[in-house]
Amino acid sequence: MHFAIVGAGFTGAVLANELAKAGHNVTVYEIRPHVAGNCYSERDEKTGILLHKYGPHIFHTDNEEVWNYVNQFTDFMPYVNRVKTTSQGNVYSLPINLLTINQYFGKTLSPKEANDFIKSLADGEIDEPQTFEEQAMKFVGKDLYEAFFKGYTLKQWGRSPKELPASILKRLPVRFNYDDNYFNHKYQGMPKNGYTPIVERLLDHANITLHLNTPFSSENKVSVDHVFYTGPIDAWFNYNAGRLGYRTLDFVREDHEGDYQGCAVMNYADEKVPYTRISEHKHFSPWEEQERTVIFKEYSRKCEEGDIPYYPIRLVNEKTMLNAYIGKAKKEKNVSFMGRLGTYRYLDMDVTIAEALDASRKTLDCVNKNKPIPVFFVNPL
Template identity: 40%
Template sequence: MNAFSFTPPGSPAKYDYLIVGAGFAGSVIAERLASQRGARVLLIDRRPHVGGNAYDEKDAAGILYHKYGPHIFHTNSEQVFDYLSQFTEWRPYEHKVLAHVRGQLVPIPINRTTLNKLFGLDLQTDEQAAEYLASRAEPVADIQTSEDVVINAVGRELYQLFFRGYTRKQWGLDPSELDKQVTSRIPTRTNTDDRYFGDTFQAMPLEGYTKMFERMLDHPLIDIRTGVDFAELKDNAFEIADHLIYTGPIDEYFDFRFGKLPYRSLKFDHQTLEQEQFQEVAVVNYPNEDVPFTRISEYKHLTGQTAPVTTITYEYPSAEGDPYYPIPRPENQELFKQYEALADATDNVTFVGRLATYRYYNMDQIVGQALATFRRMDEKLSKERPQPEAVEAA
């Protein structure tokens, strides 16, 4: 195929940058390069849309839903929040999650309300809750795995109720086989704070993520081509642009030279129901292994939409499908390091993002990583040549 056959009329014969992947990492860097450096950017994605896994759209019933499962924005970084605020207004939203355990819906992360409800207790203070958890904890001298983390903090019964089944479904592995980072992310509280996150900034893009991405990428120096697989262009990449920014799977870029990096995937069952509300919060977790899905999400809680119908999503972890979660095991990190060494030795290619660095990141962390990557590129470019006047976004 002609490497330039998909470029819009009037586009340059050669771009400054070809960016592979129109999720947060690729889109943020595209916007920064165009608006701050006056660079000509071609942004491609194999999916038929921008936004990566954060993509949202209205379904046939007019409900704004997240095609790839719920994406809840939260961050402690004022810089990240201010950056994204250029492209969206926000709807204040504090995420709450319930877990379906022993026939009850109780707050997760575990807090004092969870303990009182589940065990028929009357803990009144943080101190009482802390003492109760300490009485159940089973100290682990050398914490190595996700199982160790939880049992050390809250003991085996709570571990089995909330973590073991959910983790086995999510990862296809027992928590004893997973790195401690998996469950270290989930706090245990002694107060009655039932918010899932404790971050300073918690909000949802007022008109959705896709609108935010569209504004971010609305710049005369950015050309966007979706439904384009990098594999079709790889041999001609440096005829298209001087520099490549790659946010796809790092093992795929190197043709799986050392073998495939293991990922967990997800499958989604989206349903629209003829009722106003399905559940009392946006997400309900189902830790029991007898239930095949891990959680049910209801989007109207996130968006604030009012409608006589509602859309929900059942989420099923899978070994096959798009790569979502790098599996945190030491042997997988060793395999990644082999690819990372190849990436470090590859000229004129910048690897950035979740798939290119084989790390699970929250959305704000990806934005922060992309902004930091741009700053490094900008500093290098500034030394090589003077910075042009910033080009205003259209």
């Protein structure tokens, strides 16, 4: 068969590779001048530092299949994400751990004492949290919520935590030990030469044709048997039910000598600081030595036409609109909607890859059994 894939991020690249290996012809359309989507990385011409152009991406997963899969295409280096945050004039470790608690409250609590202490601060009257604020108050109480979550959330989402659903703060990682590893996953690491070479290798197959700087059009659809679309689902329908809400990011670069902040990521929890965090990219490649350094101050704002969408908002009105687009999508013929934008969900890289592998297996099974390929491989709601 001849498949078209719209988008050359991880979803499109993994799917293209699996279908091509099975003997099918695949044409990939990418509107940007490069592959790898928001995971795109490149060497800085001025400093030689490996930059994550669209913000930091750290690979972490408990999925052994996904970990083994990505390790086929590059060497992964050991990397532990240790995030710091500046709040109220002090620097703390995130996620909240025993050091954070003792430092913030000026105490020397043991794990059990800290656990009991945080329980005494938590708002026990909140039974089923409905909002982000209630979720935080229920688990850590007013002081830690205001120090580490309230201001940052206002900047990141542009809304009061009282308006945001509790699901955004799905679970609150609070550790009653001194573990400052940001992630709990079994497998963590950084690709030695960045993410771009992984995607380039995935797309390097005789059965794959790649078109960069090329939007997908209705004429392209006529010439193929099936389309896998990883772009914004509302864009496919020309936004005829409205634009789904996203947050986008602006990055302001600064060049410095030596070491600017001593860590890869420093969050800024205070609302009065306009940016949410500073990323110092040479710290994402600690096996390399760089005399100079590059930092990016990160600003979050509402995504407008022409901006790159990062975080789906998924509030009530967006979910209502999404339902309308799901209904329209299910009436389409020979089109599947996939990935972060195609299903309007925030996805980590490992989940993106796992879903693409699963979709490829289901697609090949449908082809072999002469059955229709699903419009959605996951429930976008």
